[in-house]
Amino acid sequence: MARATAPLLDQGRAHAKKLAPVERLPNFPARAPRRVAAAKRPSPAWQTRAVNLVLPWLLPLALLGLWYLGTERGWLSEQVLPPPAYVYQTLTDLFSTGDLWLNASASLQRVVVGFLIGSGLGVTLGLVMGLSKTVEDYVLPTFNALVQIPVLGWMPFALLLFGIGEPLKYVLIAHAALVPVTLCTLQAFHQVPKRLLEVGQAYGFSQRQIVTDIVLPSAVAPIFTGLRLGFTKAWLSLVVVELLASSEGLGYLIAYGRQLFQLDLVMAAVVVVGTVGLLIDRAFEIIERRLNKGRALTPGRVI
Amino acid sequence: MSSLSVTRAPSQHRYRGWVLPIAGVALWWLAANQGWSDSGLLVSPQKVAVTAWEQVTSGQFWRAISSSLARNLSGFFIGTVLGLILGCLLGFSRIFERVVGPSFNTFKQISLFAWIPLISVWFGLGDVAKVVFLSLAALVPVVVNTCDGLRNVPNAFLEVAKVYGFSRWQTVIGVMLPAALPSIFTGIYLALVYSWLATIGAEYLLVSGDGIGNTLIDGSEHFMMDLVLFGMVIIGLVGWGLNVLARRLERRMQRLYGITPR
Numbered sequence: 001m002a003r004a005t006a007p008l009l010d011q012g013r014a015h016a017k018k019l020a021p022v023e024r025l026p027n028f029p030a031r032a033p034r035r036v037a038a039a040k041r042p043s044p045a046w047q048t049r050a051v052n053l054v055l056p057w058l059l060p061l062a063l064l065g066l067w068y069l070g071t072e073r074g075w076l077s078e079q080v081l082p083p084p085a086y087v088y089q090t091l092t093d094l095f096s097t098g099d100l101w102l103n104a105s106a107s108l109q110r111v112v113v114g115f116l117i118g119s120g121l122g123v124t125l126g127l128v129m130g131l132s133k134t135v136e137d138y139v140l141p142t143f144n145a146l147v148q149i150p151v152l153g154w155m156p157f158a159l160l161l162f163g164i165g166e167p168l169k170y171v172l173i174a175h176a177a178l179v180p181v182t183l184c185t186l187q188a189f190h191q192v193p194k195r196l197l198e199v200g201q202a203y204g205f206s207q208r209q210i211v212t213d214i215v216l217p218s219a220v221a222p223i224f225t226g227l228r229l230g231f232t233k234a235w236l237s238l239v240v241v242e243l244l245a246s247s248e249g250l251g252y253l254i255a256y257g258r259q260l261f262q263l264d265l266v267m268a269a270v271v272v273v274g275t276v277g278l279l280i281d282r283a284f285e286i287i288e289r290r291l292n293k294g295r296a297l298t299p300g301r302v303i
Numbered sequence: 304m305s306s307l308s309v310t311r312a313p314s315q316h317r318y319r320g321w322v323l324p325i326a327g328v329a330l331w332w333l334a335a336n337q338g339w340s341d342s343g344l345l346v347s348p349q350k351v352a353v354t355a356w357e358q359v360t361s362g363q364f365w366r367a368i369s370s371s372l373a374r375n376l377s378g379f380f381i382g383t384v385l386g387l388i389l390g391c392l393l394g395f396s397r398i399f400e401r402v403v404g405p406s407f408n409t410f411k412q413i414s415l416f417a418w419i420p421l422i423s424v425w426f427g428l429g430d431v432a433k434v435v436f437l438s439l440a441a442l443v444p445v446v447v448n449t450c451d452g453l454r455n456v457p458n459a460f461l462e463v464a465k466v467y468g469f470s471r472w473q474t475v476i477g478v479m480l481p482a483a484l485p486s487i488f489t490g491i492y493l494a495l496v497y498s499w500l501a502t503i504g505a506e507y508l509l510v511s512g513d514g515i516g517n518t519l520i521d522g523s524e525h526f527m528m529d530l531v532l533f534g535m536v537i538i539g540l541v542g543w544g545l546n547v548l549a550r551r552l553e554r555r556m557q558r559l560y561g562i563t564p565r
């Protein structure tokens with residue numbers, strides 16, 4: 001490249017002398033040239049690692065300290081903000097008496113059953129709509145309209161229909177999981193990598209082969225994203241449902257503590273709810289990341 | 304939730320979308336009027352319409368909807384402003400991000416409604432508690448998306464800014480903020496959707512005063528299915544309206560700033 005352009009450049013230089021003066025380049029922002037500081041010597045590796053390890057804990061520790069101080073000095077009464085030691089005590093009590101296990105297992109059972117029903121229906125519905133444009137035309141507008149009503153809006157309706165037994169919880173949790181799963185599945189069908197479709201067409205795949213060999217494999221990861229979202233929603237609505245109508249479960253613990261003004265119980269239950277939700281979400285995330293590896297293709301529509 | 308809804312090119316079979324709802328209503332009408340079931344819960348569509356008319360003309364509906372919307376918007380506004388501040392801090396400052404980021408990520412994992420008992424003890428059951436809860440609901444998506452947008456500014460843009468010798472302030476105003484705008488809008492849009500959801504939740508769990516959620520509870524407690532159905536339709540319509548409004552605004556802002564839509 002360089003060798004080829006060298007004579008051209010020489011010619012250009014010869015021409016340039018005859019040409020009019022070069023027009024001015026656009027003005028740079030008028031600033032004094034910045035003085036470049038000598039690069040700082042990087043701190044040793046162990047030091048950065050230690051800082052990285054410490055920094056995230058600063059805020060929680062500070063809050064905890066403030067909390068401790070606030071209750072110790074009596075800035076707030078114990079009813080309004082129980083001391084941290086008290087909350088910890090309640091938490092260990094919950095563990096040791098088995099109450100926690102009882103309530104957590106009730107909650108987990110509900111969420112798993114509801115989620116399985118909801119995501120099963122959601123994947124099926126999404127698949128059917130994704131495979132057939134006719135079905136999509138018929139069903140999707142109604143679906144989109146119903147989606148506008150949040151789970152809490154359905155609650156009184158479902159309460160009247162199903163009473164406050166277990167079916168109510170399953171139905172509401174399933175509904176919460178169904179929506180994102182269906183939409184993500186449908187979207188997966190709309191966003192199949194275009195290049196793969198072209199390859200399929202070039203090889204003369206039949207419609208069925210395109211679906212089974214190209215569309216479905218590439219839809220696995222987005223569907224999984226939908227499942228993860230669905231589980232998050234299911235967990236969220238589990239807490240709401242249990243807060244409102246139940247006699248056991250983690251949400252019930254919160255509601256019970258609230259009624260008895262035992263904020264330590266409320267806080268302990270909130271901690272458990274948060275931890276379980278976090279753990280499950282992490283597990284989903286790890287699987288999702290593994291599935292998503294090496295997927296970066298331009299999407300296109302199948303049908 | 305509705306932020307996920309699949310958008311698609313208008314098809315030539317638009318009438319098909321109406322088949323299912325019309326068939327459903329017809330079936331409902333038949334079931335109610337032919338007396339297929341003697342349950343008091345099966346109310347006829349006419350009855351729902353009559354209840355709706357009564358609610359609207361007696362002014363109860365307007366009182367409920369106006370107090371719900373006022374709550375919703377004030378919570379949304381406070382939450383969005385705080386979220387923008389926090390998101391910018393997280394996005395611009397490495398140190399701040401490392402100190403606050405992990406705590407925030409843990410905080411947002413906790414189911415929003417789990418905060419209700421604590422909020423009710425700290426702030427009571429009135430409007431203050433509801434607005435606090437709504438602000439929390441609106442805050443989270445704004446923070447997440449603002450921070451994401453600022454962190455994901457293309458490196459090429461930053462390099463151009465460096466070549467032109469932009470000061471730090473110029474880089475922020477001229478390069479980073481415009482580049483992050485689409486993501487910030489997404490956050491605000493989500494905040495609007497979530498805050499409506501949370502409005503219903505707040506009225507449900509912090510029972511006091513007027514509100515569309517309270518209309519629903521009334522209906523549920525008095526076994527008035529017509530009132531419940533009316534409330535559900537209103538909740539859906541308002542949610543849809545906010546959704547459309549937010550999307551319009553988002554598109555207009557994007558055009559104003561010459562950004563290609565997502």
